[in-house]
Amino acid sequence: MSTGRVHSWDLSTGVDGPGTRFVLFVSGCPLRCLYCANPDTWHMRDGREATVDEVMAEIEKYRAFLTTAGGGVTVTGGEPLLQSAFTGELLRRCKEAGLHTALDTSGFLGARAGDALLADTDLVLLDIKSFDVTTYRRLTGGDLGPTLNFATRLDRSGVQMWIRYVLVPGWTDREESVDALARFVAGLDAVERVEVLPFHRLGAAKYEALGLPFPLRDTPTPGAEVTERVREQFRARGVRVY
Numbered sequence: 001m002s003t004g005r006v007h008s009w010d011l012s013t014g015v016d017g018p019g020t021r022f023v024l025f026v027s028g029c030p031l032r033c034l035y036c037a038n039p040d041t042w043h044m045r046d047g048r049e050a051t052v053d054e055v056m057a058e059i060e061k062y063r064a065f066l067t068t069a070g071g072g073v074t075v076t077g078g079e080p081l082l083q084s085a086f087t088g089e090l091l092r093r094c095k096e097a098g099l100h101t102a103l104d105t106s107g108f109l110g111a112r113a114g115d116a117l118l119a120d121t122d123l124v125l126l127d128i129k130s131f132d133v134t135t136y137r138r139l140t141g142g143d144l145g146p147t148l149n150f151a152t153r154l155d156r157s158g159v160q161m162w163i164r165y166v167l168v169p170g171w172t173d174r175e176e177s178v179d180a181l182a183r184f185v186a187g188l189d190a191v192e193r194v195e196v197l198p199f200h201r202l203g204a205a206k207y208e209a210l211g212l213p214f215p216l217r218d219t220p221t222p223g224a225e226v227t228e229r230v231r232e233q234f235r236a237r238g239v240r241v242y
Contacts, residue, residue, distance in 0.1 A: 004086030005047035007040065007078060009058060017102035017123055017162075019071030022059050026087065029079040031106055031140045033129060034215040035168055037203030041078035052089045056097070063097060072100025074125070081109035088117035095120045108142050110150025118159055126151055127164045130172050131181035139171055148184070155188040163191055167222045167230055168199040178233045186237035193240045196231050198222045 005027040013020045025038070027047030040046055059066075059073060066072055073094045080087040080103055091101045103113075104125040128147055130136040136144040154161055163185055167173055185191050198221055207214040231241045 001052055002086040002089040003049055003051050004055075004083045004090075005044045006050040006055065007038075007047040009055075011062065012074075013069070013071070016074040016076065016104060017072065017125065018100065020066055020069035021071045021074045021102070022062055022066060023074045023076055024055060024090070026075065026077045026080050026083055028082040029077055029106075030082060031079070031108055031142045033140045034171075035139075035166060035199055035203075035219075037200075037206070038078070039203065039206055039210055039212060044082075047078075052086065052093055055090060056093050059094065059097075059099070063099065066099060072102065072122070074102040074104055076104035076125075079106060079109060081105055081112045084109070084112040084114070084117065088114065088120070091117060091120040095122075105150075106140075106142075107147035107150035108140075110146055110153065113150070115157075118154070118157055121159060123160045123162065124154055125162050125164055126154070127166070128181060128185075129166065130177060131184065132174070132177045135171060135177065139168075151184075151188060155190040158190055161188065161191045163194045164197060165194060165230075166197045166199055167227060168216070169220055169222050169226070171219075173222065173226055173230065175229075175233070178230050182234045182237040182239060185234070186239050191239065193242055194234045195242050196227060196234070198227050 007025040007027045009024045012023050016023045028044040029042050094101045100122050102123040103121045106127045129140050133144050204214045234241045
């Protein structure tokens, strides 16, 4: 049985997949996104050790409610694919229990997701941080290529996707970059929707508590006009937007 490093869990509705979800936050992430709202999940040491059985016992307390509410289980982080064996076993157990499964990932470690893991995943919440290679590296510290490769693989496999795009003024609001991403996403049949998420500073207090500087502390929240313009760019390509 796999053992993982787990940060916490919570219940949410309409945010981390369809219906009411049991959301498991695992620890560890290879990226350092400048707008990350969960810097307390960056390191494996930030979590506690837990077995799949222990997590399933917690999920079981809510299983009837989750099913009735049209929800399921979402594994997020951190980056769940950093602990792919643990994540894969947990998703399998959830599927065996008749629960809808969702994986929230940057796709940066998509190569670690085996075919069996994807077969047990009903929905991937794929965070595409930017469609510009240079901006992506400056914003995350990683490469864009693995995420796009993972999106293409999910599409070929028929795994449903919700694309998440955080709109950060001065970083991810360039019309040309947004339009390029919209064209890419429109070519993926497995994409059900795109969520344009306005940048916020709600995680700033966590940085302060950890003694870390918040890199985007002076970056404003995008205005309604810019947010709607970006959403309309996706709609213009025939993509459903939320």
